[in-house]
Amino acid sequence: MMAKKPAELAKAIRTPLTVDDGIDFAMIELFFFAYRDFTSDPDQLLATYGFGRAHHRVVHFVNRIPGLTVAELLDVLKITKQSLARVLKQLIDTGYIIQIQGLRDRRQRELYPTAKGRDLALALAAPQSRRIANALTRLDAQDRGTIEAFLKSMVDPDLRTQIEQLPGGAGNVQDKAIAEPEATR
Amino acid sequence: MMAKKPAELAKAIRTPLTVDDGIDFAMIELFFFAYRDFTSDPDQLLATYGFGRAHHRVVHFVNRIPGLTVAELLDVLKITKQSLARVLKQLIDTGYIIQIQGLRDRRQRELYPTAKGRDLALALAAPQSRRIANALTRLDAQDRGTIEAFLKSMVDPDLRTQIEQLPGGAGNVQDKAIAEPEATR
DNA sequence: CAATTTATGTCAACAAGGCTGACATAAATT
DNA sequence: AATTTATGTCAGCCTTGTTGACATAAATTG
Numbered sequence: 001m002m003a004k005k006p007a008e009l010a011k012a013i014r015t016p017l018t019v020d021d022g023i024d025f026a027m028i029e030l031f032f033f034a035y036r037d038f039t040s041d042p043d044q045l046l047a048t049y050g051f052g053r054a055h056h057r058v059v060h061f062v063n064r065i066p067g068l069t070v071a072e073l074l075d076v077l078k079i080t081k082q083s084l085a086r087v088l089k090q091l092i093d094t095g096y097i098i099q100i101q102g103l104r105d106r107r108q109r110e111l112y113p114t115a116k117g118r119d120l121a122l123a124l125a126a127p128q129s130r131r132i133a134n135a136l137t138r139l140d141a142q143d144r145g146t147i148e149a150f151l152k153s154m155v156d157p158d159l160r161t162q163i164e165q166l167p168g169g170a171g172n173v174q175d176k177a178i179a180e181p182e183a184t185r
Numbered sequence: 186m187m188a189k190k191p192a193e194l195a196k197a198i199r200t201p202l203t204v205d206d207g208i209d210f211a212m213i214e215l216f217f218f219a220y221r222d223f224t225s226d227p228d229q230l231l232a233t234y235g236f237g238r239a240h241h242r243v244v245h246f247v248n249r250i251p252g253l254t255v256a257e258l259l260d261v262l263k264i265t266k267q268s269l270a271r272v273l274k275q276l277i278d279t280g281y282i283i284q285i286q287g288l289r290d291r292r293q294r295e296l297y298p299t300a301k302g303r304d305l306a307l308a309l310a311a312p313q314s315r316r317i318a319n320a321l322t323r324l325d326a327q328d329r330g331t332i333e334a335f336l337k338s339m340v341d342p343d344l345r346t347q348i349e350q351l352p353g354g355a356g357n358v359q360d361k362a363i364a365e366p367e368a369t370r
Numbered sequence: 371c372a373a374t375t376t377a378t379g380t381c382a383a384c385a386a387g388g389c390t391g392a393c394a395t396a397a398a399t400t
Numbered sequence: 401a402a403t404t405t406a407t408g409t410c411a412g413c414c415t416t417g418t419t420g421a422c423a424t425a426a427a428t429t430g
Contacts, residue, residue, distance in 0.1 A: 010280050012297035017248045017306055018353040024314040025249065025353070026333065031317075033348055034339035035220045036263075052415055063202040064210065070378060083417055085379070095195050107377045107426045112197035121202060129209040132216075135338040139331060146328045147335050148211065153320040154219035163218055168203040168210070239387060255407060268388055270408070292397045292406045375428070381421085389414070399404070 041127035049120070054087045056124055062097055062111045063121035064166055069108045076162060096120055226312035234305070239272040241309055244298070247282055248306035249351055252295045254287065261347060281305055 019025055042056055049055075061076050062068065070088075074081055088111075091097045096117035102108030113121065136144060155163065204210055227241055234240075246261050247253065255273075259266055273296075276282045281302035287293030298306060321329060340348065 010283055010299035010301065012251070012283050012285060013248075013300065013303050014251050014297060016251055016352045017303070017310075020353070021307065022314070023307065023310045024317050025310070025351070027317045027336075028310060028313050029249075029348060029351060030333060030336035030340075031220065031223060033344065034336040035216065037341045037344065038216060038339055040341070054416060063198075064214075066197070066199050066201055071376095079416085080418065081378075082380085082419085086416080089379095098195055098197050100197055102377095105377080105427070109378070112199060114195035115198065116195065118198050118202070122206065122208065125202075125208045125210070125213060128213050129207070131339060132209050132212045135335050138338070139335065143331045143335070146324060146331050148215060150320050150324065150328070150332050151212075151215035151219040153323070154223055154316060155215075156222045156225070159218065159222065163214060166210070166214060167201045168205070237386060256405095264387085265389065266407075267390085267409080271387075274408095287406095290398070290406080294407070371430100373428100373430080376426080378424085378426105380423080383419085385418075386416090387414105388416100390412090391410105393410085394408080396407090397405080400402080 038128060038131060041131065042124040045124060045127070051090075052087075054083070055091060058084070058087055058091060059096060059113070059117055059121050059124065063113045063118060066112045067100075067110045069102065069110055071108075073111060091117070223313060223316060226316065227309040230309060230312070236275075237272075239268070240276060243269070243272055243276060244281060244302055244306050244309065247296045248298045248303060251297045252285075254293045254295055256293075258296060276302070 017023065017025065039053065043053065046052060046056055057077055058073070061073060065072075065076075068076075070081070070084070074084055077084065088097070092099060095114055098112055098114055099109040100112060102110055136147075139147075152160065152163070202208065202210065224238065228238065231237060231241055242262055243258070246258060250257075250261075253261075255266070255269070259269055262269065273282070277284060280299055283297055283299055284294040285297060287295055321332075324332075337345065337348070
């Protein structure tokens, strides 16, 4: 490969990219920073357990869908079984999750949280829920529906079914935006 | 350390965690899935260049704030200089970014995109902007303000100043939510 | 029943992108 | 002249993703 001499040929562009370039930078950056801080609270907590984000996701979904199989979990997380194996093994060995052989199909391993695993899931979710609640305080119930609708349509259409199956979750949001006020249920 | 026998002692919890546990799981999961898909488009594109998310962030902010120094970039990204060095070197060597010695302070290296770097930043931002625009189509101009206000208050207060300094961006959102319709400017 | 497929587990190697610690250089500051 | 600052670089480590290969037990199929 021929080495180029980019520094001598390429010229520096000194003007910033802005909204004028037809890109919604405000939203892109807000989403980036918001998500970064959204994950920062659980990240800190996880570090004290010696766990990482991967453990968080596993603990979360096992608590949300107790009894799901390894294959189902892989499908939700979209990672390989080898990736899952490492963190899942740790969580099982340290007593946060237990496996129970499936009844209908004894090849399957159903995943359940222990009391310890339930506590961890709650502890991880609490600061995130608090952050969201805080961000919603200035908004009314209808705004909440707007935000849910927005976030939901940011998700790839073919993956939305996953969300809809989660218990008591966002699947209940009307596709048409502006659902009935959730707060009054 | 004594090894416990968790499988024999710990009992499986069979009930799912739900909203009833006082946690806003709907929002937590929507945010998770939305962000995951939000990053999937650029991720795919980056792979064709042999780049990763780290490169994306660098290219993005150098294009948004041309001439920022290495130290400033580190502050925005919140990573170590050793982490940055790897990806930055690659981007410089392949001609996406160039460094120019600072004028006032010649120790500093000001970072600028090349034309190639500008094109890449635009190509990466385009699908994200499209996804956002699509998610906003069903919503009105006032809803946009609601979402911006929500995302902004998800960010740690002390880090919000960073956002406010970005050109033509979300810093312009009124803190009180419901800004004047952006679309009519 | 035998053969095949399926669900899961496991070993090994690799890559990206974080991290820490240590040290080097040049330029600014004191 | 001495110190601090901005940057670069080397080396090694960790987490979490990847691929490929192979093993086992249970279900399914011909």
